[in-house]
Amino acid sequence: SQQxxxxxxxxxxxxxxxxxxxxSYKTSINNLQWYRQxxxxxxxHLILIRSNEREKHSGRLRVTLDTSKKSSSLLITAxxxxxxxxxxxxxxxxxxxxxxxxxxxxxxxxxx
Amino acid sequence: xPEVTQTPxxxxxxxxxxxxxxxxxxxxxxxxxxxxxxxxxxxxxxVSFYNNEISEKSEIFDDQFSVERPDxxxxxxxxxxxxxxxxxxxxxxxxxxxxNEKLFFGSGTQLSVL
Numbered sequence: 001s002q003q004x005x006x007x008x009x010x011x012x013x014x015x016x017x018x019x020x021x022x023x024s025y026k027t028s029i030n031n032l033q034w035y036r037q038x039x040x041x042x043x044x045h046l047i048l049i050r051s052n053e054r055e056k057h058s059g060r061l062r063v064t065l066d067t068s069k070k071s072s073s074l075l076i077t078a079x080x081x082x083x084x085x086x087x088x089x090x091x092x093x094x095x096x097x098x099x100x101x102x103x104x105x106x107x108x109x110x111x112x
Numbered sequence: 113x114p115e116v117t118q119t120p121x122x123x124x125x126x127x128x129x130x131x132x133x134x135x136x137x138x139x140x141x142x143x144x145x146x147x148x149x150x151x152x153x154x155x156x157x158x159v160s161f162y163n164n165e166i167s168e169k170s171e172i173f174d175d176q177f178s179v180e181r182p183d184x185x186x187x188x189x190x191x192x193x194x195x196x197x198x199x200x201x202x203x204x205x206x207x208x209x210x211x212n213e214k215l216f217f218g219s220g221t222q223l224s225v226l
Contacts, residue, residue, distance in 0.1 A: 031213065042116070042203055042217035043155065088155065098143060098160035098168045098211035105154070 012109040021106040023089030118218035135204030145205040
């Protein structure tokens with residue numbers, strides 16, 4: 001698989017439920033970030049986790065990082081209809097100065 | 113809240129024509145980027161720019177592409193002779209005093225090459 005693969009590709013849940021998205025990557029990283037993209041819009045930075053961190057929280061977001069498995073997960077708790085968007089992980093790979101490598105994305109649909 | 117602005121939002125051009133995509137990054141940011149997203153595909157890195165020079169570029173960013181910061185506020189991407197496969201959404205982004213951390217993206221320019 002390619003660097004930055006998210007699963008599932010699509011996720012549909014009801015408002016109030018939790019949403020979990022996973023990201024796998026292949027190379028050594030300095031940090032991993034999650035971005036959100038509403039349809040037809042730019043990406044919005046959500047959270048960054050560094051390679052020496054294992055878990056981070058920001059509001060309803062919880063990110064974990066397992067560098068031994070080269071994987072990360074994004075948990076959105078108590079989802080809302082407004083969380084409907086595509087979510088992308090992006091890695092800052094070791095040895096690159098300024099490039100982010102984006103994953104394939106998870107399309108999240110939150111219904112009322 | 114400060115934001116990255118891109119113009120135009122849509123650009124249609126004929127194959128072989130030159131296009132310039134424009135961006136105004138956030139004013140106190142030091143790092144500037146162009147990414148693109150072909151419909152249904154991943155967001156791909158094109159180029160990063162710092163201290164008035166390219167700091168990194170991808171294999172996509174060939175001799176047909178160039179970037180410029182002509183003044184203290186604008187950041188442009190020029191495609192010299194467009195190809196059909198250049199059709200994509202082009203995103204400008206900027207970040208503060210650390211590269212590849214917390215990028216702020218514009219809403220993009222949808223480029224259609226006919």
